[in-house]
Amino acid sequence: MADQRDDGDAEGAGLTIVVIPTYDERASLPTVLHRLHEAVPDAHALVVDDDSPDGTGQLAAALAATDSRVHVLHRPAKSGLGAAYVAGFRWALQRGYDVVVEMDADGSHAPEDLPRILAALTDGPPGTAADVVLGSRYVPGGRVVNWARYREWISRGGNYYSRMALGVRIHDITGGFRAYRRDVLAGLDLSTVASQGYCFQVDLAWRSVRAGFTVVEVPITFTEREHGQSKMTSAIVLEALWRVTVWGVRRCASNLRRQSDTDSTSNATQPSQL
Numbered sequence: 001m002a003d004q005r006d007d008g009d010a011e012g013a014g015l016t017i018v019v020i021p022t023y024d025e026r027a028s029l030p031t032v033l034h035r036l037h038e039a040v041p042d043a044h045a046l047v048v049d050d051d052s053p054d055g056t057g058q059l060a061a062a063l064a065a066t067d068s069r070v071h072v073l074h075r076p077a078k079s080g081l082g083a084a085y086v087a088g089f090r091w092a093l094q095r096g097y098d099v100v101v102e103m104d105a106d107g108s109h110a111p112e113d114l115p116r117i118l119a120a121l122t123d124g125p126p127g128t129a130a131d132v133v134l135g136s137r138y139v140p141g142g143r144v145v146n147w148a149r150y151r152e153w154i155s156r157g158g159n160y161y162s163r164m165a166l167g168v169r170i171h172d173i174t175g176g177f178r179a180y181r182r183d184v185l186a187g188l189d190l191s192t193v194a195s196q197g198y199c200f201q202v203d204l205a206w207r208s209v210r211a212g213f214t215v216v217e218v219p220i221t222f223t224e225r226e227h228g229q230s231k232m233t234s235a236i237v238l239e240a241l242w243r244v245t246v247w248g249v250r251r252c253a254s255n256l257r258r259q260s261d262t263d264s265t266s267n268a269t270q271p272s273q274l
Contacts, residue, residue: 014098016118016179017044017071019088023078025105026056028225033063033070036103036111040118044069044097047105048088050078056105081176082200086193089185101179102201106225109135109177113220117179120218131184131213134170134205135177141219142172148224158240162202165248170217173205174198174240177220184213197236199243206247 018036022029033045047064049057049072057074064070073091075084085102092100099121103109113135120133136142138159144152155174162173178201188207195203208215 015044015096016040016042016099016101017046017092017095017097018101018103018114019046019048019085019092020103020105021081021084021088022047022049022052022056022060022105024052024054024056026052026054026059028107029056029059029105030063032103032105032107032111033067036114037067037069039111040114042069043101043114044071046071046073046088046091048073048075048084048091050075050084080196080200082193082196082203085200086190089180089190093182093186098182099179100182100185102176104176108223108225110221110223113177113218114179116218117177117220120216121179121181129214130216131181132205132208132215133179134172134215134217135175135220136172136217137175137220137222138171139217139219142221143219144222146224147222154237158198158237161241162244165244165251166202166206167251168206168209170205170209170215172217174201175220175222176201177222178205180204180208184208184211187211187213195239195243197239199236199240202240202244 020029020032029047036043036045047057047060047070049060051057051074057072060070060072061074064072071091073087075087089100099118101114101117103111103114117133117135120130122129137144138156144155158174159170159172162168163170166173188204188211193200193203205215
């Protein structure tokens with residue numbers, strides 16, 4: 001079971017769980033779980049279902065009954081992607097997982113990319129391995145397949161704006177296929193996370209950077225979903241724009257205060273001129 005550390009490690013990263021939020025994903029979930037366990041057989045999966053009307057939660061429970069690597073967290077109602085992930089993160093931390101992965105249930109994230117994401121957590125000499133690995137569509141080797149042009153423009157524009165506003169060098173800060181070491185999630189104050197949608201991904205990545213964790217990107221292939229409808233709405237886009245703008249203004253104000261304090265200290269230590 002999930003609280004027994006008897007599965008070995010996944011790709012050398014430690015006991016891994018993939019958190020998969022669902023809302024009406026009955027058609028795609030079995031295939032995604034099958035591909036996940038083909039790619040990383042030792043990984044566990046936690047399906048966080050927001051009381052899907054199409055019975056996704058019941059299907060997930062049936063799959064969990066036949067596979068000890070699959071777990072289900074039933075939530076009473078749809079309350080946003082960010083809240084679903086935070087609930088999944090807490091569940092995973094309470095049960096001692098070493099690595100927590102975010103992945104969509106609609107097939108847009110290829111589980112076959114997960115071994116490279118996990119490998120990036122352990123690559124490099126001691127002390128240089130990553131704490132957070134982001135699957136990136138917008139670094140060399142990354143790509144988008146079958147996505148409407150306007151969706152890609154929105155995504156690329158949002159990433160560029162976030163990069164400029166927040167002063168980070170992350171090319172795909174809105175992407176939702178990523179892996180965290182448990183120390184990262186345990187070290188962030190998840191109770192203060194209120195953002196949803198794309199903004200949730202920006203929020204967590206930026207918190208990780210500010211906390212001093214090492215964040216790297218590896219290329220992935222993102223493929224438009226084959227089943228169901230996208231959950232992206234204008235409200236999600238507007239929330240991201242508003243929150244990132246507020247964070248960016250606060251960052252600039254903080255930098256100006258620090259510069260002012262530095263200048264004041266420097267002036268105070270200068271000898272007086274006659």
